[in-house]
Amino acid sequence: MELFTNQILAGIATGAIYACMALAVVMIYQAIDHLNFAQGEMAMFSTFVCWQLMQWGVPYWGAFLITLVFSFAGGIAIERLLFKPLAKAPILTNVAGFIALYAIINSVAGLIWDFTIKQFPTPFGSSPFLGSQLISTHQAGMIGVTLMLLLLLFFFFRFTRMGLAMRAAASLPESARLVGINTSWMIALGWGMAAAIGAIAGMLIAPVVFLEPNMMLGVLIYGFAAAVLGGLTSPLGAVVGGFLVGIFENLVGTYIPGVGNELKLPIALALIVTVLVVKPAGLFGRPIVKRV
Amino acid sequence: MTAMLNIKDLRAYYGQVQALHGLEFALNQGSVTTLLGANGAGKTTTLRAICNMVRSTGAIEFDGASLTGRSTENIVRLGIAHVPQGRGTFTTMTVEENLQLGAITRKDKAGVVSDIERMYDHFPVLKERHTQQAGTLSGGEQQMLAVARALMLRPRLMLLDEPSFGLAPLIVRDLFKILGKINREDRVTILVVEQNAQLALELADKAYVIETGRIVMSGSAAEIANNEDVRKSYLGY
Amino acid sequence: MSAVQEVVTEAPAVEAVPKRAMTLGYGASMVMLVLLIMAPVFVKNFIIFQLTMLLIYALAVLALNILTGGSGQFSLGQSAFYAVGAYTSAILMEHAGMNYALTLPVAGVVCFGFGFLFGQPALRLSGVYLALATFALATAMPQLLKLGYFEHWTGGVQGLVVTKPDAPFGLPMSQDMWLYYFTLAVTIAIYIFSVNLLKSRSGRAFMAIRDNEIAASAMGIDVALYKTLAFGVSAGITGVAGGLGAIAVQFVAPDGYTITLAISLFLGMVVGGVGWLPGSIVGSAFIIFVPNIAEGISKGLSGAVFGVLLFLVIFLVPHGARQVAIVAQQLIGKLKRN
Numbered sequence: 001m002e003l004f005t006n007q008i009l010a011g012i013a014t015g016a017i018y019a020c021m022a023l024a025v026v027m028i029y030q031a032i033d034h035l036n037f038a039q040g041e042m043a044m045f046s047t048f049v050c051w052q053l054m055q056w057g058v059p060y061w062g063a064f065l066i067t068l069v070f071s072f073a074g075g076i077a078i079e080r081l082l083f084k085p086l087a088k089a090p091i092l093t094n095v096a097g098f099i100a101l102y103a104i105i106n107s108v109a110g111l112i113w114d115f116t117i118k119q120f121p122t123p124f125g126s127s128p129f130l131g132s133q134l135i136s137t138h139q140a141g142m143i144g145v146t147l148m149l150l151l152l153l154f155f156f157f158r159f160t161r162m163g164l165a166m167r168a169a170a171s172l173p174e175s176a177r178l179v180g181i182n183t184s185w186m187i188a189l190g191w192g193m194a195a196a197i198g199a200i201a202g203m204l205i206a207p208v209v210f211l212e213p214n215m216m217l218g219v220l221i222y223g224f225a226a227a228v229l230g231g232l233t234s235p236l237g238a239v240v241g242g243f244l245v246g247i248f249e250n251l252v253g254t255y256i257p258g259v260g261n262e263l264k265l266p267i268a269l270a271l272i273v274t275v276l277v278v279k280p281a282g283l284f285g286r287p288i289v290k291r292v
Numbered sequence: 293m294t295a296m297l298n299i300k301d302l303r304a305y306y307g308q309v310q311a312l313h314g315l316e317f318a319l320n321q322g323s324v325t326t327l328l329g330a331n332g333a334g335k336t337t338t339l340r341a342i343c344n345m346v347r348s349t350g351a352i353e354f355d356g357a358s359l360t361g362r363s364t365e366n367i368v369r370l371g372i373a374h375v376p377q378g379r380g381t382f383t384t385m386t387v388e389e390n391l392q393l394g395a396i397t398r399k400d401k402a403g404v405v406s407d408i409e410r411m412y413d414h415f416p417v418l419k420e421r422h423t424q425q426a427g428t429l430s431g432g433e434q435q436m437l438a439v440a441r442a443l444m445l446r447p448r449l450m451l452l453d454e455p456s457f458g459l460a461p462l463i464v465r466d467l468f469k470i471l472g473k474i475n476r477e478d479r480v481t482i483l484v485v486e487q488n489a490q491l492a493l494e495l496a497d498k499a500y501v502i503e504t505g506r507i508v509m510s511g512s513a514a515e516i517a518n519n520e521d522v523r524k525s526y527l528g529y
Numbered sequence: 530m531s532a533v534q535e536v537v538t539e540a541p542a543v544e545a546v547p548k549r550a551m552t553l554g555y556g557a558s559m560v561m562l563v564l565l566i567m568a569p570v571f572v573k574n575f576i577i578f579q580l581t582m583l584l585i586y587a588l589a590v591l592a593l594n595i596l597t598g599g600s601g602q603f604s605l606g607q608s609a610f611y612a613v614g615a616y617t618s619a620i621l622m623e624h625a626g627m628n629y630a631l632t633l634p635v636a637g638v639v640c641f642g643f644g645f646l647f648g649q650p651a652l653r654l655s656g657v658y659l660a661l662a663t664f665a666l667a668t669a670m671p672q673l674l675k676l677g678y679f680e681h682w683t684g685g686v687q688g689l690v691v692t693k694p695d696a697p698f699g700l701p702m703s704q705d706m707w708l709y710y711f712t713l714a715v716t717i718a719i720y721i722f723s724v725n726l727l728k729s730r731s732g733r734a735f736m737a738i739r740d741n742e743i744a745a746s747a748m749g750i751d752v753a754l755y756k757t758l759a760f761g762v763s764a765g766i767t768g769v770a771g772g773l774g775a776i777a778v779q780f781v782a783p784d785g786y787t788i789t790l791a792i793s794l795f796l797g798m799v800v801g802g803v804g805w806l807p808g809s810i811v812g813s814a815f816i817i818f819v820p821n822i823a824e825g826i827s828k829g830l831s832g833a834v835f836g837v838l839l840f841l842v843i844f845l846v847p848h849g850a851r852q853v854a855i856v857a858q859q860l861i862g863k864l865k866r867n
Contacts, residue, residue: 100839102836107830108830108833168382179396181397224661265668
């Protein structure tokens with residue numbers, strides 16, 4: 001029983017990574033009604049930028065903030081330059097665009113910073129958290145930051161004018177335009193925010209998985225799975241989904257025999273898909289009624 | 293009286309299909325005008341063309357400013373509120389959030405707050421339900437919400453697309469009474485597209501009849517109401 | 530408080546290609562056929578091999594076109610069916626000594642079954658959810674192929690070597706050339722089958738489901754049956770392609786069938802034009818040759834160059850090769866009138 005509880009706790013700790021990524025995924029989904037496969041790469045690139053700034057002597061929190069601003073601006077720039085022209089194209093074409101973006105960012109990052117693993121510092125230190133063997137201070141810090149982000153997003157969407165406008169633009173774009181909202185800019189803003197959140201996720205994750213251009217792929221997939229599990233329209237669902245995915249992954253690795261690292265991913269995904277078959281809109285998602 | 297909205301040679305297209313064939317009419321400031329016609333005649337298309345929600349050519353002038361080439365949201369910001377067919381309510385948001393959205397482009401916070409109160413005066417049922425999700429309101433209530441939301445813009449011109457659609461007659465009567473009040477007290481110019489010709493003609497000063505994308509009749513509401521063909525085709529007697 | 534249900538009236542995620550436009554005109558088809566038949570005569574063996582792979586991937590893209598462009602179901606998991614087809618052929622050839630040509634129908638049937646079964650739980654999923662589920666399948670497959678349980682059959686991580694067949698009846702052509710014509714024959718047969726499938730009642734059912742699932746079921750179409758059927762057919766064709774691939778490449782190994790293949794097939798479908806069957810070969814050409822071109826332009830940035838080229842294509846022709854064909858058709862029409 002104790003092993004079980006420990007695995008659950010460990011799962012929550014790793015789940016914080018996925019929860020953070022899932023928040024970025026939901027953010028973009030709200031804006032564009034689709035999953036952006038290149039988000040992980042954008043987060044990775046931002047993390048490298050932060051690392052580079054620190055190599056040049058900028059202290060951690062300074063680099064962190066500059067990276068946030070850079071990511072926000074970068075997200076908006078990518079949307080305006082690459083995806084606004086595709087706004088009228090079919091969705092599948094946009095997906096091809098995400099894949100192209102993935103390839104470009106991954107390749108460029110590899111060229112600039114090469115594929116050797118680098119260390120990335122954590123502002124939280126890595127000593128055991130409150131004496132517990134399972135959660136380090138960094139992991140506790142991750143959970144804390146993720147929950148804080150969730151709270152900030154909640155306040156943003158519920159209590160600010162911009163948040164209300166973004167919700168309206170995502171929910172019914174035509175009606176939103178009829179109250180004077182520039183829905184096109186709302187999408188750009190959504191991208192910017194998603195990029196910034198992704199950057200935070202990347203900078204939190206890098207100390208654990210080590211910094212290299214391919215570090216985000218697994219995380220992104222789990223992030224998608226977590227967001228979908230939680231119901232793509234709910235930031236709370238994304239965070240809960242993230243923790244659940246972390247727990248699933250850990251339990252699967254511990255209790256199912258013969259499952260090495262490579263099989264953990266498909267099994268975790270399979271479990272999530274099973275949940276979806278039972279609850280197609282995810283755990284916290286709103287059931288969508290389609291009219292003919 | 294100055295023409296607030298001037299439309300000349302308006303042609304509108306859905307893909308390759310032409311829906312409007314050179315419409316021309318003008319609205320005077322402070323008037324209530326109604327556009328009548330059967331299903332598919334082009335009434336909704338006309339309203340959508342004014343707000344640039346459908347591909348069109350021709351000249352549309354609002355208070356002397358040309359609307360051609362402006363985006364929908366910019367046209368709205370000029371002071372034109374459009375209550376679309378089907379109401380376009382933000383069903384997942386509360387009644388109050390819907391009203392706030394109507395005023396989202398306004399900078400005067402205090403004015404918005406007091407306007408929300410005024411909307412609750414016009415439509416007491418909205419006040420009762422102001423924290424409810426808009427999707428749970430009945431059809432009539434959602435229509436009132438849609439009109440209230442449009443008014444939150446403090447528009448100079450309000451376009452209404454079949455406000456009576458799907459509503460019980462008594463509710464429609466109330467709604468039209470309120471529209472009349474708004475026109476007189478808040479001095480909002482109104483263009484209402486309707487299939488319910490009788491009520492529309494009672495409310496309006498001027499009327500146009502559209503058939504297959506062309507205006508076939510125009511005149512004062514009283515003239516149109518007394519016109520034999522109109523009575524036979526649209527009023528049922 | 531009751532759960533508020535969002536009423537959504539949305540455009541179908543997969544845009545409808547009118548039935549008439551799903552194939553090439555008669556003239557263009559003949560030209561294409563002649564080109565394909567004549568091609569290997571003038572080129573070296575390695576190029577012939579590449580042309581064979583072109584046809585094989587075109588088959589796989591075609592299968593995806595039927596599934597997505599035809600019945601509107603997203604799949605990022607075609608690599609799994611391709612792998613199953615490839616391994617089926619390889620195992621039958623190397624462990625059971627079966628003739629290579631006979632392994633193909635077996636691969637097709639096995640994969641049809643597999644796809645049909647997968648289609649069952651997939652019924653309740655659509656859009657991004659289905660994409661995720663098929664993605665899970667694709668990532669699982671290489672791992673399943675490496676599993677110790679199956680190693681005796683699959684050869685584990687090393688995979689299996691496959692013997693390339695000689696031309697039959699002592700025909701005077703190289704193995705590569707024979708294989709090319711064999712593949713061409715299979716491809717043409719499947720293409721004709723697919724065109725007829727889409728024109729048939731089943732095809733109309735697929736497209737009705739793609740355009741508006743609820744309306745389709747209200748009209749009495751057995752949505753569940755046709756959706757799983759579409760998955761089955763698509764998987765079956767992909768399986769045949771996989772089998773041919775195994776024979777052409779002469780071996781099968783788990784790492785040859787990763788998610789990268791599934792994504793490439795998806796890109797091939799988009800570049801060719803979703804739902805436009807003739808575009809499959811254009812898409813296939815893109816995914817085979819453009820990565821090589823990209824690497825030729827810049828070894829270090831090959832991924833970035835590929836991405837840029839992909840962006841160029843989707844900016845210029847967001848609807849894929851079908852768009853080019855439509856423009857060409859209009860130009861020819863204009864020329865004819867003058």
